Amino acid sequence: MDVPVQEVIRPATIAEALAALAEREDARPIAGGTDLMVQLRDGRRRAGRLVDLGRLGLAGIRRTRDAIEVGAATTMDAIAASAEIKRSFPALASAARQVGAWPIQCRATLGGNLANGSPAADTAPPLLIAEASVTIASAAGTRRLRVADLFLGPGRTALTPGELVTSVRLPLDEPAPGERVVERFTKVGPRREQVISVVSLAGRAVIRPDGTFALVRLAFGSVAPVPVRALTAERALAGRRPDAAARRDAARAVQDDIAPIDDVRAPARYRRIAAAVLLDRFLQEAARG
Amino acid sequence: MADRITITLTLNGERRSFETAPGRRLLDLVRDDAGLVGAKEGCGAGECGACTVLLDGAPVASCLVLAASADGHEVVTVEGLGRAGALHPFQETLVTHGGVQCGFCTPGIAVTGAAVLARGGDAADHARLLAGNLCRCTGYAKVVEALDDAAAKEAADAPA
Incomplete structure (x- = not known):
C-alpha cells in the first residue's frame, strides 16, 4: 500500500532541499525511510511532502584534525564497516551493527536514527559517551547542537520544521601514554538481531597504569524518555578502580540516572535490573581490559 | 488524488x-x-x-x-538472480540442502544470500547476515548450510 503523501521532491543540493522543506509546513525529510515509512503507513507521523535526501551527497566518513565527521546519510552498514569508526569509536560501530538486521543496516542512516528521536535509538548512547554534536541546517543557516541536547522526549527532538541534520561530529579523544581504553556497546532484547533495545548501554573507560579510571562515561538507551548519560554512576566511579565495591556503588547510583517505564517490551523493574547488570558487566570488562 | x-x-x-x-x-x-x-x-x-x-x-x-x-x-x-535451468549458485544450494519449505520467505533469503556471496567475507557472519530474513517452516540450519556451501563452491571455483 502506498504511504499517504501528496508529493515527493528529490533535490540535488542542500540549498534546494532546505527550500523544499521551508516551503511547506507538512514537509518532512526522508533518508533510508526505515522508521518513517512505517510511521507514515500507520499514521503515527504525517507528511504532505517528502523531501528525499538521497542525492545530497550527505553520506561519508571523514577524519579531520581533531574529530571524525559522519555525514547524516551514512548508513549503519557503512559505519559498522569503517576502520576509522572501529578504531576510535568502537561502541558506535558495534551499535550500528546491531540496529535491526543487515537489510535495515544497509538503508538506515545515522541522521535518521537521531532525527527519529526514539529513546531506544541504538546510536545515541555511543554518541553521548563520545560527546558528539550534530550540525543542523535550515533555510535560516546552520547551527550545532550537542547530541545530549537533541532528544526531548519519545519521538521528539530539538529539530524544528525545516531543519535537517547534515552531519555528526565525534571529537577524537586520544588517551595519554600508558592508559588503556575499553569501549563497549551492549543491548538487551528477546533475540540478538532485529530487535528494538529493551535496555542498551554504551561505556567508555580510560584506565591509568595503576588501574584507576582516568575517565569513565556511561550512557543508556530505552530506560528514560530520552537516551541518557549516567552521570551519577560516572561520579560514583570517578578516580576509582572497577573493583567489587566500586561496581556495587555504581549499580546503586545508576538507579538515579534512569527512569524506565513499563511497556510492551519490558516492565520498568526488569529494565532497572538489566541496566545494573549491563553496567556491572562493562565494569568487569574494564577491569580485565 | x-x-x-x-x-x-x-x-x-x-x-x-x-x-x-x-x-x-x-x-x-x-x-x-x-x-x-x-x-x-x-x-x-x-x-x-x-x-x-x-x-x-x-x-x-x-x-x-x-x-x-x-x-x-x-x-x-x-x-x-537466476531462472529455471540457470539458477543462482545460492538458489542451487538452497535446493540441494533442503533450505526451502513453503517458499514464502525464499525469495528474500535468496536475495540476501546472493548479496552475501557478492560481498564475500567470513562464513562465520552468514547467520548474522541472514538474521533479517525470517522463516517459519524450515528453521535456519539448512539455509545457513546452503549459504556456507555456495560460498565454499564459489571460493573453490575462483581463479587462484
Missing part, C-alpha cells in the same frame, strides 16, 4: 520507467507496477525480510523504501 510521478530505474538489468503514485513503496512498484511477484509482503514493517531486494547491490526491505528514492538506481529482485 496526488499527482503521479515518473520513476526510472534499472530493474533486473533492464532500464524501466513507471508512472506511479508519489507514496509508492518499492515493494509495490516491483510487484504491482512491474508484475514481479517474487518479493513478498510479510510484515510490511521491515521485520521479516520477505520483501528483500537488492538496491545498488545491497539488500534492503523494499516495503520500507520509497520507490521515488530508487529513481536512477539499480534494483535486482529474485527474478533477476
